[in-house]
Amino acid sequence: MPIGSNPIDATPAPPDPRDIPDATVARLPEYLHALHTLSEAGEKTISSEGLAAAAGVNSAKLRKDLSHLGSYGVRGVGYDITSLATHISSVLGLTRHRSVALVGAGHLGAALAGYAGFTKRGFAIVAMFDVAPELVGTTVGGLPVHHIDQLHKVVGAEGISIAIITTPPSAAQRVADSLVKAGVTSILNFAPCVLDVPDNVDVRKVDLAIEMQILSFHEHRKARDNAAIAQSVDKVA
Numbered sequence: 001m002p003i004g005s006n007p008i009d010a011t012p013a014p015p016d017p018r019d020i021p022d023a024t025v026a027r028l029p030e031y032l033h034a035l036h037t038l039s040e041a042g043e044k045t046i047s048s049e050g051l052a053a054a055a056g057v058n059s060a061k062l063r064k065d066l067s068h069l070g071s072y073g074v075r076g077v078g079y080d081i082t083s084l085a086t087h088i089s090s091v092l093g094l095t096r097h098r099s100v101a102l103v104g105a106g107h108l109g110a111a112l113a114g115y116a117g118f119t120k121r122g123f124a125i126v127a128m129f130d131v132a133p134e135l136v137g138t139t140v141g142g143l144p145v146h147h148i149d150q151l152h153k154v155v156g157a158e159g160i161s162i163a164i165i166t167t168p169p170s171a172a173q174r175v176a177d178s179l180v181k182a183g184v185t186s187i188l189n190f191a192p193c194v195l196d197v198p199d200n201v202d203v204r205k206v207d208l209a210i211e212m213q214i215l216s217f218h219e220h221r222k223a224r225d226n227a228a229i230a231q232s233v234d235k236v237a
């Protein structure tokens with residue numbers, strides 16, 4: 001007996017993307033990654049508890065998230081892995097391959113360009129841009145490095161709508177302005193600065209230093225808790 005109205009293999013009606021909460025959208029890639037890993041391991045179906053554990057979230061949250069997508073699974077069987085992965089991919093707009101531009105072909109840019117994992121997940125960095133004469137005209141990670149002046153031409157020719165910024169922060173706003181002018185509407189910014197963009201442009205910022213600072217806070221708290229425990233043990237002894 002289905003838990004919800006959709007049988008396991010039925011393709012649910014596509015949800016209106018505006019109805020899916022941002023926090024749910026942020027977790028969908030985790031679910032998709034877990035589903036791909038399970039599929040590669042030869043699994044066909046997965047319980048909500050199993051999928052929640054694989055994605056590192058609690059199962060009530062996972063069920064709620066998937067209910068926003070109209071996916072309810074089947075009691076006693078769970079979710080069909082292939083159908084659910086296809087559905088999540090479609091909600092995330094990953095059923096079409098996305099061409100990505102990268103601006104700043106330095107250390108980080110080169111590392112990202114050489115990472116094969118993006119292609120596996122539906123993204124391909126197709127062009128890099130820089131201003132350094134020693135980089136322009138060369139290939140980095142197998143990709144041509146164009147001068148930033150070529151941005152408009154290449155973005156149009158390659159149908160690029162997503163770009164990654166890996167320039168120093170002092171250049172990032174100027175680069176973002178050029179990207180927006182060239183037609184890019186989504187930016188992943190690695191430079192440690194806030195970008196000012198029009199409302200129709202989405203920016204995601206990645207800052208590993210912030211993640212480290214949060215871990216530092218947890219380390220600090222653990223040390224404090226351990227000191228408190230040691231003190232109370234001393235008192236008892």
Ligand SMILES: NC(=O)c1ccc[n+]([C@@H]2O[C@H](COP(=O)([O-])OP(=O)(O)OC[C@H]3O[C@@H](n4cnc5c(N)ncnc54)[C@H](O)[C@@H]3O)[C@@H](O)[C@H]2O)c1
Binds near residue numbers: 105132167189
């Ligand atoms: N988010 C993170 O966790 C994280 C981690 C490491 C580095 N970073 C940031 O990433 C950025 C790049 O770091 P990196 O170590 O690769 O630096 P890098 O100096 O090796 O590379 C920067 C590249 O940007 C190019 N550049 C400068 N101005 C430009 C412009 N106007 N247009 C196009 N290209 C331009 C430079 O020529 C250079 O090739 C920095 O802002 C750094 O702070 C972020």
